Amino acid sequence: GESVGLHLPTLSVQEGDNSIINCAYSNSASDYFIWYKQESGKGPQFIIDIRSNMDKRQGQRVTVLLNKTVKHLSLQIAATQPGDSAVYFCAENTGGFKTIFGAGTRLFVKA
Amino acid sequence: KAGVTQTPRYLIKTRGQQVTLSCSPISGHRSVSWYQQTPGQGLQFLFEYFSETQRNKGNFPGRFSGRQFSNSRSEMNVSTLELGDSALYLCASSLVSGSRSTEAFFGQGTRLTVV
Numbered sequence: 001g002e003s004v005g006l007h008l009p010t011l012s013v014q015e016g017d018n019s020i021i022n023c024a025y026s027n028s029a030s031d032y033f034i035w036y037k038q039e040s041g042k043g044p045q046f047i048i049d050i051r052s053n054m055d056k057r058q059g060q061r062v063t064v065l066l067n068k069t070v071k072h073l074s075l076q077i078a079a080t081q082p083g084d085s086a087v088y089f090c091a092e093n094t095g096g097f098k099t100i101f102g103a104g105t106r107l108f109v110k111a
Numbered sequence: 112k113a114g115v116t117q118t119p120r121y122l123i124k125t126r127g128q129q130v131t132l133s134c135s136p137i138s139g140h141r142s143v144s145w146y147q148q149t150p151g152q153g154l155q156f157l158f159e160y161f162s163e164t165q166r167n168k169g170n171f172p173g174r175f176s177g178r179q180f181s182n183s184r185s186e187m188n189v190s191t192l193e194l195g196d197s198a199l200y201l202c203a204s205s206l207v208s209g210s211r212s213t214e215a216f217f218g219q220g221t222r223l224t225v226v
């Protein structure tokens with residue numbers, strides 16, 4: 001089926017370090033991108049979004065970078081905490097009622 | 112404000128049966144989308160409803176169907192269940208801005224096991 005991103009990779013970081021999670025999207029017509037966090041036993045939770053007219057957007061401890069030239073999206077988490085351990089999904093929307101999710105990245109935070 | 116509510120949380124069915132899952136969106140959200148989540152395939156888009164109309168559909172067989180009611184509540188139905196339909200089914204509700212749905216708020220999902 002349609003998909004964004006790579007097969008589920010795993011990222012392991014030390015508590016306090018910065019984390020960078022990457023995502024490649026396939027549809028150059030996509031103009032709205034979202035990052036979600038999914039903890040075990042829960043549904044995905046919105047983290048931050050960015051529209052295609054922006055390259056960067058910052059939230060609380062998180063930054064999303066968008067490179068439309070190479071169709072790449074990244075999520076940076078500053079000072080990673082144990083509570084950040086989860087699966088992170090990028091998602092894209094092409095301007096309608098269909099949001100496509102990537103395969104996800106599992107983040108482990110070592111104390 | 113209450114979140115997205117999905118019922119039931121867990122369900123066990125046998126092959127060949129049918130199942131109906133329910134989703135109540137956040138109050139004021141008129142867009143409801145459904146996803147199937149499996150370890151091997153990740154989050155796969157099933158369909159999205161807005162104003163009681165299906166606006167978009169993913170690549171799933173016709174056994175998967177849904178509907179939305181006037182109060183924005185939605186149901187999805189899977190007929191003639193197969194073992195491969197075992198998954199976590201997630202519902203998300205969104206506001207609509209212009210012609211698109213915005214950030215989605217997900218329920219906790221319904222875990223369907225087909226035996």
